[in-house]
Amino acid sequence: DTGVSQDPRHKITKRGQNVTFRCDPISEHNRLYWYRQTLGQGPEFLTYFQNEAQLEKSRLLSDRFSAERPKGSFSTLEIQRTEQGDSAMYLCASSDNLIDYGYTFGSGTRLTVV
Amino acid sequence: AQSVTQLGSHVSVSEGALVLLRCNYSSSVPPYLFWYVQYPNQGLQLLLKYTSAATLVKGINGFEAEFKKSETSFHLTKPSAHMSDAAEYFCAVSGKAAGNKLTFGGGTRVLVKP
Numbered sequence: 001d002t003g004v005s006q007d008p009r010h011k012i013t014k015r016g017q018n019v020t021f022r023c024d025p026i027s028e029h030n031r032l033y034w035y036r037q038t039l040g041q042g043p044e045f046l047t048y049f050q051n052e053a054q055l056e057k058s059r060l061l062s063d064r065f066s067a068e069r070p071k072g073s074f075s076t077l078e079i080q081r082t083e084q085g086d087s088a089m090y091l092c093a094s095s096d097n098l099i100d101y102g103y104t105f106g107s108g109t110r111l112t113v114v
Numbered sequence: 115a116q117s118v119t120q121l122g123s124h125v126s127v128s129e130g131a132l133v134l135l136r137c138n139y140s141s142s143v144p145p146y147l148f149w150y151v152q153y154p155n156q157g158l159q160l161l162l163k164y165t166s167a168a169t170l171v172k173g174i175n176g177f178e179a180e181f182k183k184s185e186t187s188f189h190l191t192k193p194s195a196h197m198s199d200a201a202e203y204f205c206a207v208s209g210k211a212a213g214n215k216l217t218f219g220g221g222t223r224v225l226v227k228p
Binding site: 041056093 | 206
């Protein structure tokens with residue numbers, strides 16, 4: 001197992017375009033989390049899945065954002081009509097047991113909206 | 115509700131000197147506490163965690179942290195800084211009632227001087 005994989009690593013897009021990011025968690029992990037990190041800040045929670053069910057969404061996740069985890073495996077995060085304020089690092093993490101193992105984070109997708 | 119405050123956004127230490135990073139938390143339930151390290155353009159790596167067992171927790175790379183309930187603190191220390199410790203460090207809190215999602219502090223960037 002190669003850990004949590006995120007694709008792409010970097011994305012530059014024009015304002016108003018749609019973008020989609022992918023996260024492949026560690027295969028036996030049933031929980032998957034998305035976080036957003038802006039420059040100089042700690043990561044902020046966006047949403048999480050237990051298997052294929054999306055159990056919680058942050059108020060940061062406006063209606064332009066949507067996340068899916070079909071079949072409880074990989075997940076996608078889509079941002080529609082991107083704005084400059086969406087520029088950030090989008091981090092994915094997975095966990096089987098937070099108490100014993102914590103999260104395993106991917107390397108993130110850095111989004112720049114121009 | 116949970117929150118984390120990291121005192122000092124930047125810390126500068128000499129190689130071989132003590133590293134002390136401060137973290138105070140607020141939690142309405144018994145907390146689980148974590149320290150993560152982030153190198154440039156990378157995801158977060160777990161250094162150590164407190165999950166209601168021993169209050170002095172030892173982690174990777176020579177780091178340790180002590181949970182002090184009376185002070186609501188979880189400060190991170192390393193007796194002797196190494197150049198490779200230059201990175202950003204995040205304290206995070208979670209709890210059973212929080213759906214296992216992490217709430218992060220704003221981070222402390224560590225600079226190690228030769």
